[in-house]
Amino acid sequence: MxxxxxxxxxxxxxxxxxxxxxxxxxxxxxxxxxxxxxxxxxxxxxxxxxxxxxxxxxxxxxxxxxxxxxxxxxxxxxxxxxxxxxxxxxxxxxxxxxxNKVLMEEALLRLSVEHRKVLVALHYQRYTVQEASVQLNIPSGTVKSRAFYAVRALRTILDEMGVQR
Structure with missing residues (x-):
């Protein structure tokens, strides 16, 4: 070729x-x-x-x-x-x-801003749901909901990228 x-x-x-x-x-x-x-x-x-x-x-x-x-x-x-x-x-x-770090950063950038902020707060900054709620100025129920949907979206993105678990 x-x-x-x-x-x-x-x-x-x-x-x-x-x-x-x-x-x-x-x-x-x-x-x-x-x-x-x-x-x-x-x-x-x-x-x-x-x-x-x-x-x-x-x-x-x-x-x-x-x-x-x-x-x-x-x-x-x-x-x-x-x-x-x-x-x-x-x-x-x-x-x-x-x-793994590079691939995760790329995958996180594909999430919506709202989902990314919640995941970063909970998983990287190690905030509790209550702390994330205060930090992000959203109700704790919204933090939980966004975290759930963000993880689902992240799994889909990683699958699309060909990243194996």
Whole structure:
């Protein structure tokens, strides 16, 4: 398939900065991050017609898989003496944690403002229903109702994004 430079440029323009920030935070190596971002965009571009759901979540999952594959390849080859004392370049637990954070932020942004505010108050700020009611200046019954419908909507959004529970 010939390279469609407009599509690749569009992917970089729309997602490149966030993707690179994610990879750099996981690898701590800007040059390796750039290579991973390039490989990610190329893989996703090749799979573009088959992608269902969120392109951004697919990009981040692909980058995660590339980082883990690179780490595994590095573990299989013999290490040079200078490399033996260097910490692992990819902490897969941290990569998964970062990926989950990015995907959840994207999903939360798709909720209505009212639903997002209630979920943030209850689950991120750890307010009780009463505290959220006061903070958001809405009745506690409304907090409960919005929380119920927000969680349902969030599940639907995450399913659409292809995020597995």
């Amino acid at each position: 010939p390279l469609d430079e407009d599509v690749v440029a569009s992917i970089y323009r729309d997602h490149g900065t966030a993707l690179k920030r994610f990879v750099v935070s996981a690898t701590r190596d800007p040059q390796a991050a750039e290579d991973i971002v390039q490989e990610t965009v190329m893989r996703v571009w090749q799979q573009a017609p088959e992608i269902t759901g969120s392109l951004r979540s697919y990009l981040f999952r692909t980058a995660r898989n590339i980082m883990i594959d690179n780490y595994r390849k590095a573990q299989r080859r013999p290490q040079e003496a200078a490399e033996r004392d260097v910490a692992d370049p990819v902490n897969t637990g941290r990569v998964d944690e970062l990926l």
